[in-house]
Amino acid sequence: MSAKLLHLPLMEDQLKDLRAGDRVELTGSLYTARDAAHKRMIETLEVGGILPFPIVGQTIYYVGPTPAKPGQVIGSAGPTTSGRMDLYAPKLIELGLKGMIGKGRRQKAVKDAMKEYKAVYFAAVGGAAALIARSIKKSEVIAYHDLGSEAIYRLEVERFPVIVINDIYGADLYEEGEKNYRIKP
Amino acid sequence: MDDIRKAVKNMCMDANYHLGSDMLETFRSALAEEESTVGKEVLEQLVENAEIASTQKVPMCQDTGMVVAFVELGQDCRIIGGGLYDAINQGIREGYQEGYLRNSIVKDPLQRYNTGDNTPGVIHLELVQGDECTIHLTAKGFGSENMSRLQMMKPADGMEGVKDFVIETVRLAGPNACPPMIVGVGLGGNFEMSAYLAKKSLLRPVGDRNEREDIAQLEKELLEKINQLGLGPQGMGGRTTALDVHVEVYATHIAGLPVAVNINCHASRHKTAVL
Numbered sequence: 001m002s003a004k005l006l007h008l009p010l011m012e013d014q015l016k017d018l019r020a021g022d023r024v025e026l027t028g029s030l031y032t033a034r035d036a037a038h039k040r041m042i043e044t045l046e047v048g049g050i051l052p053f054p055i056v057g058q059t060i061y062y063v064g065p066t067p068a069k070p071g072q073v074i075g076s077a078g079p080t081t082s083g084r085m086d087l088y089a090p091k092l093i094e095l096g097l098k099g100m101i102g103k104g105r106r107q108k109a110v111k112d113a114m115k116e117y118k119a120v121y122f123a124a125v126g127g128a129a130a131l132i133a134r135s136i137k138k139s140e141v142i143a144y145h146d147l148g149s150e151a152i153y154r155l156e157v158e159r160f161p162v163i164v165i166n167d168i169y170g171a172d173l174y175e176e177g178e179k180n181y182r183i184k185p
Numbered sequence: 186m187d188d189i190r191k192a193v194k195n196m197c198m199d200a201n202y203h204l205g206s207d208m209l210e211t212f213r214s215a216l217a218e219e220e221s222t223v224g225k226e227v228l229e230q231l232v233e234n235a236e237i238a239s240t241q242k243v244p245m246c247q248d249t250g251m252v253v254a255f256v257e258l259g260q261d262c263r264i265i266g267g268g269l270y271d272a273i274n275q276g277i278r279e280g281y282q283e284g285y286l287r288n289s290i291v292k293d294p295l296q297r298y299n300t301g302d303n304t305p306g307v308i309h310l311e312l313v314q315g316d317e318c319t320i321h322l323t324a325k326g327f328g329s330e331n332m333s334r335l336q337m338m339k340p341a342d343g344m345e346g347v348k349d350f351v352i353e354t355v356r357l358a359g360p361n362a363c364p365p366m367i368v369g370v371g372l373g374g375n376f377e378m379s380a381y382l383a384k385k386s387l388l389r390p391v392g393d394r395n396e397r398e399d400i401a402q403l404e405k406e407l408l409e410k411i412n413q414l415g416l417g418p419q420g421m422g423g424r425t426t427a428l429d430v431h432v433e434v435y436a437t438h439i440a441g442l443p444v445a446v447n448i449n450c451h452a453s454r455h456k457t458a459v460l
Contacts, residue, residue, distance in 0.1 A: 023223070036297075063247065064247060064248075064289075065247050066285060066286060066287040067285045067287065069243065069285045072243075075244065075247065076238070076245070076246060077247050078246055080247075080328065081361050083361060103328070103363065103419065104420070105361060105420075123360070125230045125234075126328060126360075126363035126419060127231065127234070127246045127326075127363050127451055128231060129234070129238075129244065129245060130234050130238040130243050130244065130245055131230055131234040134237070148299060149287055149288070149289075163421060173421055173422070174359065174360050174421065176422065177416075177421045177422020177423065178415045178416055178420070178422060179415065179422075180422050181220070181422045181424065183415065
């Protein structure tokens with residue numbers, strides 16, 4: 001099964017062809033954010049402020065990289081557990097966020113928002129952080145510097161390997177995969 | 186004290202760069218047996234990732250963990266030049282700084298300010314015979330730590346109750362705990378002892394069985410049942426959900442059956458130094 005190549009930012013048309021379980025390689029720019037950055041973004045919206053980057057069509061990667069060694073673009077940069085962002089994700093999806101990259105299950109509210117507003121959740125391989133870092137070609141902190149590894153970075157990626165977990169049709173690879181391989185006692 | 190500081194510093198870096206050979210071998214044998222295409226793809230990425238991390242001396246995972254040190258201090262061993270805990274924390278500080286490892290520790294669980302040097306670690310001290318000081322160090326990621334559970338079961342729940350609880354914990358953990366995982370089980374003792382045993386069991390190499398025949402049998406059975414869950418590598422479906430199960434037991438109270446399950450991700454990082 002060869003990987004589908006996709007360019008970021010994502011267009012709704014591109015999402016129509018994606019199905020849970022597809023292997024995808026992403027090229028283009030995306031933004032990083034973890035718990036602390038999400039909390040701050042939502043708080044900003046609540047007081048009528050604007051987000052640190054235009055969110056329409058964008059993809060957020062849930063990651064807190066290690067410090068870059070001299071000569072490196074970025075340190076090791078694998079996905080963190082997405083569930084911690086579930087509280088904040090539906091609002092961002094409603095505002096136009098099209099892709100999320102992380103690992104682990106999403107709550108129903110997030111899955112519903114993905115279906116309603118057409119967004120996709122990809123998983124990168126948790127713990128494959130040194131491998132993933134090789135597909136990151138540029139890295140720049142664009143907001144929340146004070147959060148350190150939790151700041152918002154803009155990353156330029158080339159053929160970043162991910163797998164579709166939740167597509168716009170409501171399918172979930174975690175549920176399907178477990179069902180397909182479960183051996184009933 | 187200086188020897189302890191240096192040993193801890195080196196172990197912090199080594200543990201994060203170099204995955205144990207027991208783990209690598211297990212990845213390869215799992216790869217041969219895995220039926221799911223996406224599962225195979227994940228395992229291939231993990232093998233490649235471990236190779237990159239080791240050759241380039243970069244962390245295999247961006248969650249470089251909270252340091253847990255198990256110190257077995259010989260009762261005839263004397264530490265000179267300062268405190269044991271200070272030496273360990275200083276070693277962590279230097280290892281995380283020099284090794285370009287991520288600082289993941291906040292000073293207070295509610296206020297959440299990063300300490301900026303990955304200290305303090307969690308230190309367990311055991312007094313043993315002899316004049317050596319052995320330090321087992323692990324860098325424990327929180328994706329898997331967060332999916333761990335503890336239950337004070339009833340004696341009547343017995344063996345079946347214990348098995349069900351362990352398997353259910355793994356099922357609930359699923360993709361969040363970064364499978365293929367290592368499952369550590371602490372059985373007996375009291376509330377905190379069971380958790381301590383579960384964590385300590387994760388120090389054992391993959392494939393190592395408990396010395397007690399019945400417990401070794403339990404480990405094998407749990408591993409088999411967990412791998413029937415179908416979660417597979419990264420929870421995307423497949424045969425390889427756990428690479429091993431380690432169970433440690435301790436005496437307990439007539440009224441109790443504490444069971445703790447501590448899950449470790451596939452980046453099972455631990456090193457040992459004898460001083």
